[in-house]
Amino acid sequence: MPRRNSTTRPRKRSTSTSSFGTSGRISHDASEYYARAFQPEIDASNVGEEHAAPGESLDRIYSHSSENMHELPDGSVHLMVTSPPYNVGKEYDEDLTMDDYRGLLRRVLAETWRVVAPGGRACVNVANLGRKPYIPLHAYVIADAAETGFQMRGEIIWDKGAGAGTSTAWGSWRSASNPTLRDTHEYILVFQKPHPKTGFGRRAPAGHENTIDRDDFMESTKSVWRFSPQSAKRANHPAPFPVELPRRLIQLYTYTNDVVLDPFMGTGATAIAAATAGRRYVGYDTSAEYCAIAEGRIAEATLGI
Ligand SMILES: C[S@@+](CC[C@H](N)C(=O)[O-])C[C@H]1O[C@@H](n2cnc3c(N)ncnc32)[C@H](O)[C@@H]1O
Numbered sequence: 001m002p003r004r005n006s007t008t009r010p011r012k013r014s015t016s017t018s019s020f021g022t023s024g025r026i027s028h029d030a031s032e033y034y035a036r037a038f039q040p041e042i043d044a045s046n047v048g049e050e051h052a053a054p055g056e057s058l059d060r061i062y063s064h065s066s067e068n069m070h071e072l073p074d075g076s077v078h079l080m081v082t083s084p085p086y087n088v089g090k091e092y093d094e095d096l097t098m099d100d101y102r103g104l105l106r107r108v109l110a111e112t113w114r115v116v117a118p119g120g121r122a123c124v125n126v127a128n129l130g131r132k133p134y135i136p137l138h139a140y141v142i143a144d145a146a147e148t149g150f151q152m153r154g155e156i157i158w159d160k161g162a163g164a165g166t167s168t169a170w171g172s173w174r175s176a177s178n179p180t181l182r183d184t185h186e187y188i189l190v191f192q193k194p195h196p197k198t199g200f201g202r203r204a205p206a207g208h209e210n211t212i213d214r215d216d217f218m219e220s221t222k223s224v225w226r227f228s229p230q231s232a233k234r235a236n237h238p239a240p241f242p243v244e245l246p247r248r249l250i251q252l253y254t255y256t257n258d259v260v261l262d263p264f265m266g267t268g269a270t271a272i273a274a275a276t277a278g279r280r281y282v283g284y285d286t287s288a289e290y291c292a293i294a295e296g297r298i299a300e301a302t303l304g305i
Pocket of ligand 1: 066082085086235264265267268285290
């Protein structure tokens, strides 16, 4: 019997999905799973083509509604990252009915679908609202994005930990009468416009490169992310997200020189994350005041780059 050494060691066989799952995932063959009737068809018949955005339309924030992003050609954005207004009475919120609110989000999702390139991704940060009853906004965004044509890639739970604040809105104290859950998390819902050739993959155009390092990749591919929220006071905005949120998504889902869109840009976190990572950005916000604050923050963050 030959002794095992580096030349005679049998090659490790790739795993395949068993009915009990498997722990080995490298070279995993999941073709049987994806061939099952349960699996939805990916329709890439209406994804259009990729087009380059004119240079002068990029690295800019437009002060009008993102229901119409006429500055951007079809298929010119590689990643959308945003957090929509929540219609909860912040200074920029109108008092919309649920139907009107979802109508606004659907129009922005439809316009996002138009400007996103085949294979491009769209990530929506959203929190659920209220208690009487609880309003699962994340479920509505998932339904409306699917209706628009986006396929879902996953759902990240953003655990805000101690930064979520020490809310005492627990309903009834130590009584089954009316205890209420205190959310310490938000969602980041990840969608994709299908790619006609690869379905879910996206190849880099010439001159575009990966920049994610090993530790970031290991952390960002987990479905629970932990980092602190952004202080509203410091960002001069009632509902900012921290630059860390778009930074992780940009590292994970884009190559250098890709175009990153935020249709509800607020004070510019997405643009800062894009510009400091060697990506191009484009944003929209109906508030001229927030656009000006965003431009100031971007200039400060990119000074010397
Ligand atoms: C939740 S905030 C985004 C905050 C942003 N992520 C940040 O870090 O500052 C939503 C933003 O959407 C803007 N907004 C509301 N309706 C809009 C519309 N139709 N088009 C573009 N922006 C809009 C608001 O002015 C607000 O700044």
